[in-house]
Amino acid sequence: MEPSSIQITGGNPIFQGPITINVYNGEIKKNQKSSEAVNGKGWVESDYYRPVTNAKERDFVDHISRPKDFYLISNYPKGRVLIVNNEFRGEGDERHGSNKDVSGMYHLWKEMGFSITIETDLTAYNMGLRVEEFAAQQGRSDICVVIIMSHGKEDDLVFGSKRGELAAEKILNIITSSPSLKTKPKLIFFQMCRGSKVQTTHTDGEGFCTEDSTWINQLLRKVLPHGKRLGSEQTEVDALSSEYVEKTSDLMLAFATQPDCVALRDPKKGSWFIQSIRKVFTDKAAKHDVCALMEMVKDDLEKKSVHAPGTDLHEAVMNMDASDSFGKKRLMLFPGFPKCYEE
Template identity: 25%
Template sequence: MEKENDSAGEDELDVLGFGSKSNSSSKLSSERPVSRPTLEEYYDTTNKRRGVALVFCHMNFNSMAKRNGTDKDRDDICSILYDLDFDVRVFDDLNRQRVLETLKEVSQEDHSDSDCLVVVVMSHGEQGVVYARDNKYNVDSLWKNFVGNACPSLIGKPKMFFIQACRGEQFDQGVQFRPLKAAPKDMVDSKKDQVVFSIPAMADLLVMYSTFEGYYSWRNPRQGSWFIQSLCKELKENGKVRDLLTLLTGVSRRTAYEWQSFVPHDERMDAMKQIPCIVSMLTKTFYFTKKTRSKVVTAID
């Protein structure tokens, strides 16, 4: 299904606008034995709270094009995250300093009673950077305060980052194919003895980009961005029954198959496609289990 609608306006671009097994016979292993953790399959979701969800929405900029349609993305994703029992905090059009300060402040909070963390950023972007209202910052600034020992209360918990922004200036023209057959119609971890062990600093981090590295990312000024709208739809329909990576594969499928650019006055930009990119360092399976409802908190710069 291709979402092409004259009345909805032309699509726009978010441009400028992230060990090997121990060998008991090795010298290192014999001198520095590694404590092996109990290999639970599921992330612990028995905490009191689901966790904090930060939503950074950038529509207006000091020197770049306005991102029409991002307010719909913001409202839709906040509604979905609220329904999944997150403590949703919304930030509109922050400058670079306030974005970085906010991330630092939240990393210093106590997340001991939370299952996870979510950060959603919607803005202009280029390869390796995202834009705030006044200036750009490196994309890894989003998670550097939450990985490793930077945020002890989130160690061993999933930290999820969703980034709606361009990552370059290439267009995805898509490829045509003929399906071989018609397309179809439309835990709890047990408490065990505490064992001190080591995990990689970047473990339990997941970053999902709206597009592959080097490519443009698309947004419709009335319908919202392809990626965020696909994410909202997938979470709304399946968020409480499917595991996280299955959900995100569904987001990629929706973005890839249900959307195509509509820019009839510019052949170079018309009928383009887009595929999200998932970078996962998760070590377990995660489900959005039922929680007590949280409250939406709006922060104004």
């Protein structure tokens, strides 16, 4: 069996040019010709991942005749995925376990039938540049997925390697402004801290973060100031600008955690948010649309907590922050369809 391959490119000086990763039967291994290891061990660690449950053919065929109810999925690959993972290797604050997230997301979206591009340790400038290039290269894809995994801080600033900063709203603006993505469903995930507070099971104390669903709407309003918040019924339809409607339509935006709070990551298993996405989408995408899947991710995260007596993380929990503008249309990923026969 011939391996498929991906390229991991690095903006960090530890990388000597692009690293090609070959994929054999679900295992990701380092190409022997590469001069640098991806995770310092010579290969990208990969757990065994359960195969994605495939959709039923009748459901896939049915959606084609219902364009008002479903986003049409007809191409193969069905979409493109950009994964940016800043590990900060050699910079003193390495994101241990993030390689598990890369591996998990690669396996998930590859099995879903997507084309995947992976970038690691990009500077803030190069992150913006790469997102722009990606947004302009969608071609015939039906769905666009962007996954940003990095350190972050208040005001939704994403750290690049060498500690530069890029605003999440800049990434959002690039994606929503791209002519090639107009009318296409766009999924944007941010795995990063949004502050230093810890969400806990206790409701008292300055370190507690409450769930605030208005923050994402405020972010969207910063990008597109004319129009109502997503989910708001306070503004009448005739108050919406055409620019706002066009740009915010067909969009799902999700952060791993609430504003001003930390996002949690297991150094051996990967981040809670990304691993919950992998788990839920693997088992449930065959029967449920993306909005329902993200509700399940939220529920899965709420079941997790840290047991670490005597530390700031004792009984820490994490609630994601998400919003969508799919309206009445449903986005089904239909794993296993359309069929593709590769030589």
